Amino acid sequence: MFDPKKLEQIAKQIHDSMPQPVKDLGSDVDQKVRQVIQGQLNKLDVVSREEFDVQTQVLLRTRQKLTEMEKKLADIEAKLGDKAAE
Known part of the structure; x- marks a missing residue:
């Protein structure tokens, strides 16, 4: 529904701002951050660009x-x- 590249960019920014010991936890942190962001975005009443x-x-077809x-x-x-x- 949402652009995966944008989600990954946000997750990376959050991950980069974390202290090094937290970063060392590795991909688990990345995955959790993505899940939290995706969960919050899913709560919003928005539609995808597609x-x-x-x-x-x-x-447009209906209007025509x-x-x-x-x-x-x-x-x-x-x-x-x-x-x-007449």
């Missing part, structure tokens, strides 16, 4: 169809108006 882009495309339908409706109403005037 999901956002997909929904944007769906919205709506515009087409409005034009068709206007054409039908105009024809009905012409017949009623």
Whole structure:
């Protein structure tokens, strides 16, 4: 859901700021930091960029169809108006 590179960058920054004895614990610390960050990010009400882009495309197609339908409706109403005037 979130960019793994960004998560890794944040985890690395946190890891680099830790005292050396803590760093020596190795990959366990990295893994725990990533888990905590991922857990907190999952609590946020956000969508991934991919999901956002997909929904944007769906919205654009829907808007296009709506515009087409409005034009068709206007054409039908105009024809009905012409017949009623006769």
